[in-house]
Amino acid sequence: MAHFHVTSRAGEAQTLEGVDGWRLMELLRDHKMGIEGICGGQADCASCHIHVDPAWAGRLPEPREEEEDKLDELPSVTETSRLSCQIIWGEELDGLTLTVAPD
């Protein structure tokens, strides 16, 4: 079973289980990690912003132009900012570490 490690906005760390083919946003939303996912994962609402651990940032598929454009609208964007709805879960992500961005 593949897992990922999340730090919530309140600073609490948790380890959650991935579900193949699900969007990371959907996993975070299901676990009530304070991710709304208002647009359902279309990179339209920017309500699913996360900071990926720098060690992992380079291992994820590059963001598409749509995602970069949406990130432009957010404050507190860092080098490793991603929209979690644009990351699809798979076994290769086992061990992924991330922090939910301030809302």
Place this chain on the structure above:
Amino acid sequence: MSPAEFVSPLATQETDVLIIGAGPVGLFAVFELGLLGLKARLIDTLDRPGGQCAELYPEKPIYDIPGLPSVSGQELTDRLMQQAAPFEPDFRFSQRVEHLSKRPDGRFQIVTDAGEVHVAPVVFIAAGAGSFTPRKPKIDGLAPYEGKSLFYAVRSRADFEGRDLVITGGGDSALDWTLDLLPDVNSLTLVHRRDKFRAAPHSVAAMEQVVADGRMNFVLGELDSLTGENGELTAVTIRNKDETTAIPADRLLTFFGLNIELGPIAEWSLDLEDGKQIRVDTEKFQTSTPGIFAIGDINWYPGKLKLILSGFHEGALAAQEAFRIARPDEKLRFQYTTSSSELQKRLKVA
């Protein structure tokens, strides 16, 4: 006396039903109420109707509206406006409803952040995921500067005349205002996290030209902190990776798009689910306060789905009870639009 306790002596702004939120669900409720002969007034923080459909995905097709195999967010909004038009709804845009309270006469009163007071026997909360508000920079100590030297929108150009202005953001609003305000200001610095802009190509080209001409600066990076006293800004510090630069400035404009926040609704003493959605029954979609209904994305009941389709149904049922409250002496008659001449008169087709 707090605004919530204030009872307007004039109460001139009366209507049958006050609808908080002019998203698709609020708009269709106007229609359902109109068929029953009830007048509606809608208040929305946005400057136009359509809620999420118009604000977040105007161009995207929706495929699950019954009878409309494919319709864009904007087109659905336009059609709902057209459908509601015979009932002459009254719109109050660019205002947020801050307070909702019951008056001694049993009716409800709302107060908006623009200071308007509206009174009605029935309130529909069709507030979706909450109100759209500008996203703020995530740095500490913003409050003293807000509205004095830090702005999230341009309300009056005079605020920027002769000033040293910093603008942040990479979208159309940031670029349009950069070019627009440039002739008025003493100096202007645009700050963005990367050297790509998602704004219209011609504005990007125009901005790059004025930077090349030395008429303004472009700085790569993020807001790091503000310096100033008593709400008057003196400098804005920008961080790019590990480097920080302080830019002397007495005005800051940030354009980070819109956020959706529940806002004041949480303080209206209604039963909430998970602190975010308003609990209703599934017969009338009434909240824990009789006379106040919640429809669309904002409500919760077992089995709730946040679909436009569901919100339409909820509005139709809530309208029935709204009629009983607003017209206690009249009898509610069930009629079809195809066959009732009374309904057709109201629809202005007969």
